[in-house]
Amino acid sequence: MSYSDSSAPASVQPQPETAVFQHSAYAGIHDKVVVVTGGGSGIGLALAKGFARNGAHLLLIDINAQAMADAKGELQEAFPNSRVECFQASVADEDAVEAAFAHAKACFGRIDVLLNNAGVSINKPSLDISPAEWRRAVEINFNSVFFCAQAAARHMIEQQAGVIINTSSMWGVSHSADRTAYCATKAAVVSMTKCLAVEWARHGIRMNAIGPGYTRTPLVEELQRAGRLDVEALRKRTPLQRLGEPGEMAELALFLASSSATFITGQIYVSDGGWTANGF
Numbered sequence: 001m002s003y004s005d006s007s008a009p010a011s012v013q014p015q016p017e018t019a020v021f022q023h024s025a026y027a028g029i030h031d032k033v034v035v036v037t038g039g040g041s042g043i044g045l046a047l048a049k050g051f052a053r054n055g056a057h058l059l060l061i062d063i064n065a066q067a068m069a070d071a072k073g074e075l076q077e078a079f080p081n082s083r084v085e086c087f088q089a090s091v092a093d094e095d096a097v098e099a100a101f102a103h104a105k106a107c108f109g110r111i112d113v114l115l116n117n118a119g120v121s122i123n124k125p126s127l128d129i130s131p132a133e134w135r136r137a138v139e140i141n142f143n144s145v146f147f148c149a150q151a152a153a154r155h156m157i158e159q160q161a162g163v164i165i166n167t168s169s170m171w172g173v174s175h176s177a178d179r180t181a182y183c184a185t186k187a188a189v190v191s192m193t194k195c196l197a198v199e200w201a202r203h204g205i206r207m208n209a210i211g212p213g214y215t216r217t218p219l220v221e222e223l224q225r226a227g228r229l230d231v232e233a234l235r236k237r238t239p240l241q242r243l244g245e246p247g248e249m250a251e252l253a254l255f256l257a258s259s260s261a262t263f264i265t266g267q268i269y270v271s272d273g274g275w276t277a278n279g280f
């Protein structure tokens with residue numbers, strides 16, 4: 001099947017080669033309760049679709065109520081056997097995060113998987129970053145990942161089982177000028193993933209991170225519109241000569257959450273078309 005994702009913005013197309021892959025079926029996902037942060041758009045929406053396709057039930061958490069309502073409609077139409085609930089919150093607000101996970105527990109009785117995905121881009125010269133912009137990057141890209149992991153783990157420890165997948169970035173394992181806040185917060189997510197994986201393994205919790213390369217989402221489209229990303233140059237620099245698809249990131253997360261990955265914890269998996277391998 002040729003992959004296409006309606007959440008991908010039309011204006012970032014066309015791709016020189018369209019990604020072609022089969023959606024795989026993943027064991028161990030059916031009937032699981034999955035919390036997806038930033039589930040209203042982009043990679044988060046693709047994660048929600050991928051897990052629903054495999055029979056999971058979802059709680060979406062997003063700051064954008066309209067995006068989440070649209071996502072819920074799309075998911076319920078495509079996957080009527082999956083229950084989809086929504087909770088509007090900023091993941092940077094720890095009280096709202098506690099309330100969101102309590103809501104998930106009240107709705108579903110358990111929390112099996114957390115897809116800790118919400119994040120924002122910050123891509124500008126370091127001397128131009130205001131204190132507010134710096135704090136926003138740290139709060140949304142890093143602090144929120146901890147608050148959500150902690151809230152999920154409190155429930156998972158009761159169950160003595162759970163899977164947490166944090167969305168870092170290829171920029172969490174590589175470095176660039178004009179991206180200090182983004183690279184540093186995403187690298188911090190990698191470090192946190194390893195620390196918490198070690199700490200919570202004894203409770204049956206596995207935690208890994210995914211590191212998307214440039215992926216066709218509204219976030220990338222917004223940067224392109226603002227003149228802060230040259231998508232054609234990115235495509236040319238990528239050995240596979242294209243951007244990633246949100247659904248390709250979902251496939252990676254599905255594998256890591258599945259019963260094929262039960263010995264994998266504390267790792268980051270980068271899906272970037274070869275970008276980070278390409279030194280020159």
Ligand SMILES: NC(=O)c1ccc[n+]([C@@H]2O[C@H](COP(=O)([O-])OP(=O)(O)OC[C@H]3O[C@@H](n4cnc5c(N)ncnc54)[C@H](O)[C@@H]3O)[C@@H](O)[C@H]2O)c1
Pocket residue numbers: 037038039040041042043044061062063064067089090091092117118119120121140167168169170211212213214215216217218219220
């Ligand atoms: N698109 C890429 O090229 C790319 C590459 C590497 C990593 N990532 C990471 O993937 C994740 C998703 O990115 P995307 O491209 O899908 O972005 P996106 O902007 O398309 O979607 C992000 C979603 O998160 C929500 N969100 C933002 N701030 C929030 C907050 N404070 N609380 C709750 N929800 C919030 C937004 O409303 C939106 O629905 C991010 O962590 C991003 O850093 C993206």
